[in-house]
Each structure stands twice: as structure tokens, then as C-alpha cells.
Amino acid sequence: MFRSALRLHKSIASPLAASFRAKARLHTVPSLPYTVEAGVTPLLSPAALKIIYSDHQTGLINRLNELIAGSPYEDKLFYEVLMDSASSLNETQIFNNASQAWNNDFFLRSLSSTPSAMSDALAKRIADSFGSVEVFKREFKTNALGLFGSGWTWLVEDKEGRLVLLNTYNAGSPHHRRRMQRNDETATDHDFASQAQNPYSGVSKYSAPAKLMANNSYVPILCISMWEHAYLTDYGVTLEGRKQYLENFFKTVDWSLVENRVFRASGF
Known part of the structure; x- marks a missing residue:
């Protein structure tokens, strides 16, 4: 069920990658299928979306353009920049x-x-991996609440075609083992003991294996930003606020898009 890295890049890469097919010195931020002024109800207010998209995303792309100017990366496609720099x-x-x-x-x-x-x-398809959709949503939210600091919670497909959960920290990517930026890669027995006592530890039997082999990589299917700037404006800093953020996330997920990603990845 697992497809080659080249196939993965073509089939699962977001429109951010697709919009950079033509070689150019400057990358730009692609438009979204909705407006910042409308927000995404009930998940993100216009003010929150402005921070995430208009401010943060634009800042990331502007800084990237500065970093690659005059370098061998300057004329690469966006996804080539991502994967080559990951290596x-x-x-x-x-x-x-x-x-x-x-x-x-x-x-x-x-x-x-x-x-x-x-x-x-x-x-x-989800029930085949998690037992039920309800279990998947519960475990996804638990993993997200277990992130201490900034990061991402992902639903991904592994090389055996199973859907599993993955937490990455900071800019961690599921596409490249070296750059997943996972706390459990260097965790000690004391760390795991502490996690076991934490109901929001992010440790789950549905999570990707703690120790990854050199050839492990994942197909991204769905993710949520657990960076503070994503939820702070609308939900504050409390645990209850983050719980509500996750509840509203599942009210705004476009499942037809997720389905296309799942079946394109697995070949169903």
C-alpha cells in the first residue's frame, strides 16, 4: 500500500508545493479556499486566521526567500527545497x-x-486502524493535548498501509525521518514513566513507533497546528481552551479532502 517517495510527493503534497511548479526566484503564499475575513467557523475567527495565514505564513515564506537567495536552492521547486534541506x-x-x-x-x-x-x-478505513471513528478522534485529541510546547499532531499512513498518529515538534515533518523532531527519539525510561502518569501524554497504542528505523517515512493525511499562535487568540492558554480548540477542529475538517488523501495514499 505504501507508495514510493516520488509518488508520495506528487500525490499528497499540498497546493503549497503544487503552486511552485514554475521555477522562480521568489516563492509566494498560495490563496486558501476561503477568505481571511470570513474565518473558519467555529474553529478560527478572522483575527486568528489573520495571524496564522496573513502574518505567520507570509513571514515564513519571506524569510525562506531571504535564506535561499543566491544559493543552490534559489531555483528549486518548493518541495525540493523542503526535502533537500531536510537531508x-x-x-x-x-x-x-x-x-x-x-x-x-x-x-x-x-x-x-x-x-x-x-x-x-x-x-x-479509519475503523480498520483504530477500531472506530470515535476512538480515532479521542486518541487524536489526547495526542494533541500531550504536546508540551509547539508542534503538530498528524494522522499519517505508515509503510504497511496502517493509519497511525504522530506528534512532531516545532517544524517537524512526517516526510523525512531525520526531521520529524520527535521527543521520543531521545526519551529516557524516566521520561516514559512520567508520560505513563499523564493522561495527555501523547503516548497511545495508535501512535507511530517510538523508535524509527532508517527507512521509516509517513504519508500525511490530516494535521492540526498546536502552535500557541494558532489557538491563543480564540481559546487562551488553558487546558480547557485547547480542548475546545480540538473539538471545533473536528467540526471544520473537510472529510472529502481527507478521503481523497487516504485513498490516494493507499491505492484503494
């Missing part, structure tokens, strides 16, 4: 800005104020 330990700033912009676009493009309902086919 180099000397290009962390380029990777961070490219990956964060890709993650942000993937998150925002999954949303709609009038989302399509989940189909029976998608519900069955």
Missing part, C-alpha cells in the same frame, strides 16, 4: 521555514466552514 544538517533554517510553511498550509487547507461529512468508506 542536510547544515540547512536547518531553510528546512524550518519551508517545513513550517508546508505544515501550516496542509492544516489550513483541511478546513471548511461548510465541511463535507465523513463517508462510510472513510469511516470504515
Whole structure:
């Protein structure tokens, strides 16, 4: 079920990658399927969306353009910049800005104020991996609440075709093992003991394996930004506020788009 990296990049890459097909010195922020002025009801107010998209996303792309100016990355396609910088330990700033912009676009493009309902086919696909849609949503929210600091919670497909959950920190990407930026890669027994006592530890039997083999990579299906700037404006800093943010996230997920990603990844 798992497709090659080249196929993955073509089939799952967000419109942020697709919009940069023509070589150019400057990358730009692609438009969203909704307006900032309307927000995404009930998840993001216009004020919150302005911070996430108009301010943060634009800042990431502007900084990326500054970093790659005059470098071998200058005339690369956006996704080539992301993957090539991920492979180099000397290009962390380029990777961070490219990956964060890709993650942000993937998150925002999954949303709609009038989302399509989940189909029976998608519900069955999710239930095959999690037991039920309800369990998937519960575990996804638990993983997201378990992020200490800034990061992303993902639904991804592994190389065996299973849907699993993945937390990445900062600009961590599911596309490249070296750049997933996962706390459990360097966790100690004491860390895992502390996590086991935390109901929002992000540790779940549905999570991607703690220790990854060199050839592990994942197909991104769905993600939510757990960066403070994504929820602070509308929900504040409390645990209850973040819980409400996650509840509203599932009210705005466009399940038809998620279904296209799942079945394109698995070949169903």
C-alpha cells in the first residue's frame, strides 16, 4: 500500500508545493479556499486566521526567500527545497521555514466552514486502524493535548498501509525521518514513566513507533497546528481552551479532502 517517495510527493503534497511548479526566484503564499475575513467557523475567527495565514505564513515564506537567495536552492521547486534541506544538517533554517510553511498550509487547507461529512468508506478505513471513528478522534485529541510546547499532531499512513498518529515538534515533518523532531527519539525510561502518569501524554497504542528505523517515512493525511499562535487568540492558554480548540477542529475538517488523501495514499 505504501507508495514510493516520488509518488508520495506528487500525490499528497499540498497546493503549497503544487503552486511552485514554475521555477522562480521568489516563492509566494498560495490563496486558501476561503477568505481571511470570513474565518473558519467555529474553529478560527478572522483575527486568528489573520495571524496564522496573513502574518505567520507570509513571514515564513519571506524569510525562506531571504535564506535561499543566491544559493543552490534559489531555483528549486518548493518541495525540493523542503526535502533537500531536510537531508542536510547544515540547512536547518531553510528546512524550518519551508517545513513550517508546508505544515501550516496542509492544516489550513483541511478546513471548511461548510465541511463535507465523513463517508462510510472513510469511516470504515479509519475503523480498520483504530477500531472506530470515535476512538480515532479521542486518541487524536489526547495526542494533541500531550504536546508540551509547539508542534503538530498528524494522522499519517505508515509503510504497511496502517493509519497511525504522530506528534512532531516545532517544524517537524512526517516526510523525512531525520526531521520529524520527535521527543521520543531521545526519551529516557524516566521520561516514559512520567508520560505513563499523564493522561495527555501523547503516548497511545495508535501512535507511530517510538523508535524509527532508517527507512521509516509517513504519508500525511490530516494535521492540526498546536502552535500557541494558532489557538491563543480564540481559546487562551488553558487546558480547557485547547480542548475546545480540538473539538471545533473536528467540526471544520473537510472529510472529502481527507478521503481523497487516504485513498490516494493507499491505492484503494
